[in-house]
Amino acid sequence: MSQSIRIAIAGYGNLGRGVEAAIAKNSDMLLTGIYTRRPPSQLKPRQEASPVYSMEALNGDVDKIDVLILCGGSKEDLPKQGPELAALFNTVDSFDTHARIPEYFAAVDGPARANRKTALISAGWDPGMFSINRVYGEALLPDGATYTFWGKGLSQGHSDAIRRIPGVAGGVQYTVPAQEALDRVRDGSRPILTTRQKHTRDCFVVLEADANPEAVKRAIVTMPHYFDEYDTTVAFITEEELRREHNAMPHGGVVIRSGNTTAENAQVVEYSLKLSSNPEFTSSILVAYARAVHRMQQAGQYGAKTVFDVAPGLLSAKSPEQLRAEDL
Amino acid sequence: MSQSIRIAIAGYGNLGRGVEAAIAKNSDMLLTGIYTRRPPSQLKPRQEASPVYSMEALNGDVDKIDVLILCGGSKEDLPKQGPELAALFNTVDSFDTHARIPEYFAAVDGPARANRKTALISAGWDPGMFSINRVYGEALLPDGATYTFWGKGLSQGHSDAIRRIPGVAGGVQYTVPAQEALDRVRDGSRPILTTRQKHTRDCFVVLEADANPEAVKRAIVTMPHYFDEYDTTVAFITEEELRREHNAMPHGGVVIRSGNTTAENAQVVEYSLKLSSNPEFTSSILVAYARAVHRMQQAGQYGAKTVFDVAPGLLSAKSPEQLRAEDL
Numbered sequence A, B: 001m002s003q004s005i006r007i008a009i010a011g012y013g014n015l016g017r018g019v020e021a022a023i024a025k026n027s028d029m030l031l032t033g034i035y036t037r038r039p040p041s042q043l044k045p046r047q048e049a050s051p052v053y054s055m056e057a058l059n060g061d062v063d064k065i066d067v068l069i070l071c072g073g074s075k076e077d078l079p080k081q082g083p084e085l086a087a088l089f090n091t092v093d094s095f096d097t098h099a100r101i102p103e104y105f106a107a108v109d110g111p112a113r114a115n116r117k118t119a120l121i122s123a124g125w126d127p128g129m130f131s132i133n134r135v136y137g138e139a140l141l142p143d144g145a146t147y148t149f150w151g152k153g154l155s156q157g158h159s160d161a162i163r164r165i166p167g168v169a170g171g172v173q174y175t176v177p178a179q180e181a182l183d184r185v186r187d188g189s190r191p192i193l194t195t196r197q198k199h200t201r202d203c204f205v206v207l208e209a210d211a212n213p214e215a216v217k218r219a220i221v222t223m224p225h226y227f228d229e230y231d232t233t234v235a236f237i238t239e240e241e242l243r244r245e246h247n248a249m250p251h252g253g254v255v256i257r258s259g260n261t262t263a264e265n266a267q268v269v270e271y272s273l274k275l276s277s278n279p280e281f282t283s284s285i286l287v288a289y290a291r292a293v294h295r296m297q298q299a300g301q302y303g304a305k306t307v308f309d310v311a312p313g314l315l316s317a318k319s320p321e322q323l324r325a326e327d328l
């Protein structure tokens, strides 16, 4: 086999841990190091053998890393880390603030291009695999409608929003696609659905000792942007129940394209994910895209890229010949 | 808008008709002609305005066509037409004899490369979109198993096989995925399934006047390769029922990748198709790939290609900027 692809991790949270696990599942890859802004000794990597370094050490390790996977948060970390690190490394990240993607793309493209590096932004499942399926759907069935449903799954942003309400000691929120809406979309009738018809939101909340349950409930269900446009349920649970029953990060969802090739013939395409761990699946995607980024940079394709720019075969450890013989 | 992509059709069967319909759904494309081996006057195109020419006229129309979509059969037509026409045109075809793909790829690659043309082979849904999903699945979840189920749908090959049996006046065969097998795969347990456990085969047969029903039934269910490894049902119907209830070409199926990112976390990815018309959906895919082939040839990417070589964004009529802003 040819030489291993040398991968490093920048930022060790949920995704960082997931990337560490995913690299171990890909025999053509090698984890060269985990880089963190915290004191390296504070980190306990999943595998004892994984070396942990300070983020400052990255500058000196430019020649030891083929692709750096950026595992920082989209809100605070990536807008700064993405452009800086794309000047030094080939990178992959999972930037997921949809509205700011064009701006982020431009910020990363400049330094990457100037330094002949390849920077893949916004990989993961949404943005990521769901985006790919939206594009395939539109292209294959131009006369049609696209539907994205999320869940059942834990929403980090909405859980955070609950926890900021006075009187709340802890809590989680699950986004759940409405079965009736899903059925209507799957039958090819292209319904027009309101936000309320598509998803419900289920909250599990631990109260502080002196909190007023009714006031907390009202604060949740009327919260603008987050909950007011949805049918929301609120259940109060104990601290212990929260720890025991709501400590996983399941997620998933479906992208459906429903369209007609002629007036008589409706066609329905569905892509669906059932994930036990959202961050681990996201990380596994980032690692597959690291393989593609390595190949694209070697082929002289510099600058910022998205999943739309990556041919499926580039993600595979198999050769093109092998793919044609075994997978086509 | 920039100039339309000029598309022509070689061979006017089910796919040819579907391509004609699909071009009308894509506003950046123009149908320049339908080419056939039969006398052009014999053909009645879907739209009266579609010009029909003899296949011999193709040689003189090299400069009028950006991409030629080959709609011939995989068994007899494409092995000859594919290599010949790839020397003159950018082409897209749906060659679906899986075992002979490497050989066909090589036969098309030579002439295409020598003439700076781009030839995309084996597009459609299987091979095609299902193949892409097998590759994505393997790459994203390397520790996993892939399952392809076909149906419920009409199988042309198996219907033909029934019709060759003495005593059979007509008939169709539907391939049906076994619900129990599907459920077991979807729960993430990675079962090992036999051929018999995955699909059943339902046959609807019209007998000739003097035929022996028992003998026909036995001949079907014991037919090697086609039926002997499956649970097969045979129902006898009238000529009239066959015409009335079995004249559509529905199909579909699912590709499921079930894998683990860590020992604790199973992840299930599913791609599914529910098609009212198999040939129309296949044709719509061929047309989207024609757009990609046109762009790849303009970018100097010559030779034979497969769907694994085509970045998703190339299929879309939208610009990369628009895709990033709207679909990512």
Ligand SMILES: NC(=O)c1ccc[n+]([C@@H]2O[C@H](COP(=O)([O-])OP(=O)(O)OC[C@H]3O[C@@H](n4cnc5c(N)ncnc54)[C@H](OP(=O)(O)O)[C@@H]3O)[C@@H](O)[C@H]2O)c1
Binding pocket: A010, A011, A012, A013, A014, A015, A016, A035, A036, A037, A038, A071, A072, A073, A074, A075, A077, A094, A095, A096, A097, A122, A123, A124, A125, A126, A127, A128, A278, A279, A282
């Ligand atoms: N595209 C998609 O489908 C998708 C899916 C899921 C997530 N995402 C994106 O991925 C981003 C990262 O997600 P995540 O779950 O990995 O975030 P996270 O766990 O909060 O980690 C983000 C960063 O915070 C730091 N950190 C982690 N644990 C810490 C701790 N205990 N104390 C102090 N700092 C800590 C780490 O940087 P240092 O090691 O440098 O301190 C880490 O890189 C999210 O912002 C989201 O936008 C995208």
Ligand SMILES: NC(=O)c1ccc[n+]([C@@H]2O[C@H](COP(=O)([O-])OP(=O)(O)OC[C@H]3O[C@@H](n4cnc5c(N)ncnc54)[C@H](OP(=O)(O)O)[C@@H]3O)[C@@H](O)[C@H]2O)c1
Binding pocket: B010, B011, B012, B013, B014, B015, B016, B035, B036, B037, B038, B071, B072, B073, B074, B075, B077, B094, B095, B096, B097, B122, B123, B124, B125, B126, B127, B128, B278, B279, B282
């Ligand atoms: N990849 C996939 O997912 C996928 C899906 C579906 C099908 N396919 C492939 O597509 C191929 C074509 O399928 P199809 O359903 O379009 O086949 P078809 O209807 O049998 O047409 C094949 C060719 O036969 C000729 N023909 C059609 N109707 C005729 C008639 N009435 N009399 C005489 N000749 C006639 C046409 O050539 P002329 O006009 O030159 O005579 C046509 O190009 C199949 O072989 C299959 O391999 C692939």
